[in-house]
Amino acid sequence: MNQIIIIGKGPAGISAAIYLKRAGVDPIVIGKDLGALGDYKSSIENYYGFDTPIDGKKLIQDGIKQAFSLGVRILDDTVISIKDNGSHFLIITKNETLETKSVLLATGKTRENLTIPGYRKFRGKGISMCATCDGYFYRRKKIGIVGCGQYMKHELEYLSRMTKDITIFTHGNNLDEDLGFPIIDERIVEFGGTDKIGFVKTEKGTHEVDGLFIALGAPSSLEFANQLGLIVEKGNLLVNQEYQTNVPGIFAAGDIIGGKLQIAKAVYDGMEVADYIYKYLKDINKKMA
Numbered sequence: 001m002n003q004i005i006i007i008g009k010g011p012a013g014i015s016a017a018i019y020l021k022r023a024g025v026d027p028i029v030i031g032k033d034l035g036a037l038g039d040y041k042s043s044i045e046n047y048y049g050f051d052t053p054i055d056g057k058k059l060i061q062d063g064i065k066q067a068f069s070l071g072v073r074i075l076d077d078t079v080i081s082i083k084d085n086g087s088h089f090l091i092i093t094k095n096e097t098l099e100t101k102s103v104l105l106a107t108g109k110t111r112e113n114l115t116i117p118g119y120r121k122f123r124g125k126g127i128s129m130c131a132t133c134d135g136y137f138y139r140r141k142k143i144g145i146v147g148c149g150q151y152m153k154h155e156l157e158y159l160s161r162m163t164k165d166i167t168i169f170t171h172g173n174n175l176d177e178d179l180g181f182p183i184i185d186e187r188i189v190e191f192g193g194t195d196k197i198g199f200v201k202t203e204k205g206t207h208e209v210d211g212l213f214i215a216l217g218a219p220s221s222l223e224f225a226n227q228l229g230l231i232v233e234k235g236n237l238l239v240n241q242e243y244q245t246n247v248p249g250i251f252a253a254g255d256i257i258g259g260k261l262q263i264a265k266a267v268y269d270g271m272e273v274a275d276y277i278y279k280y281l282k283d284i285n286k287k288m289a
């Protein structure tokens with residue numbers, strides 16, 4: 001029986017795997033892709049120790065390589081479901097079923113990929129996926145946020161500290177709430193500008209912006225939460241101070257538990273949760289002996 005299976009090979013999952021392995025526990029890590037930073041070239045400028053921008057994708061790959069060279073088993077696979085069997089958990093992937101005494105959910109947050117004309121062109125050129133990463137560049141500027149759920153509100157809360165000139169674009173979704181900022185609820189038909197985004201065109205009008213933040217989508221962990229009866233609060237998995245969910249043996253760390261959606265925080269979470277998983281396993285193994 002496996003001691004711990006980590007779902008996610010991003011900064012949270014890999015950091016936890018490194019600390020666990022070095023503490024003498026053998027984790028298995030399962031990841032379907034490179035996570036938040038995997039799908040396109042992003043340059044990271046706020047991570048400790050690098051004085052020039054670094055390639056986000058390479059940073060993630062280097063972390064995986066580091067864990068691998070320590071002897072961590074890393075599976076390229078997609079987890080379809082998790083079943084609580086009372087005494088242990090079943091992890092059902094596309095390729096196999098694994099048994100484990102504990103699980104770490106480090107599945108990050110799913111960011112929506114839009115097909116609106118101009119989206120690809122201006123992504124990274126005024127269109128941002130991360131308020132905490134890029135909000136600072138838009139102090140007192142005119143910005144937009146695309147979204148309508150908890151994720152949008154999370155980003156709005158942060159961005160409203162940088163500027164008061166914010167327009168919310170729901171892209172055709174209903175948002176019957178006064179959030180203190182104008183809400184445009186028509187569908188977006190185009191993102192335009194010259195070398196950088198300059199406007200958002202909706203079905204009925206054109207709105208100038210200096211920058212645009214995309215906050216659509218839901219945490220990928222939500223399905224697992226439903227399967228296991230985990231408590232979700234404002235789109236995040238609820239954990240206690242020891243990173244335990246409400247189901248004993250299921251831990252969560254990184255973007256999916258909310259807070260700062262940043263690499264440094266995910267790495268920190270991974271380090272911390274490793275300690276609590278170690279203690280949890282020690283306790284249950286003692287009881288089983």
Ligand SMILES: Cc1cc2nc3c(=O)[nH]c(=O)nc-3n(C[C@H](O)[C@H](O)[C@H](O)COP(=O)(O)OP(=O)(O)OC[C@H]3O[C@@H](n4cnc5c(N)ncnc54)[C@H](O)[C@@H]3O)c2cc1C
Binds near residue numbers: 078079109
């Ligand atoms: C465009 C962009 C730019 C960013 N820029 C910065 C920046 O400049 N500085 C900064 O600090 N942060 C930045 N971030 C945020 C940072 O990338 C995240 O905070 C960090 O990656 C979170 O780490 P994580 O391990 O929680 O999740 P992720 O890195 O998202 O990793 C999630 C992992 O879970 C796996 N997974 C999910 N579901 C399944 C499943 N069903 N089965 C198997 N595996 C699964 C994925 O494959 C992946 O391996 C940026 C994010 C984006 C999207």
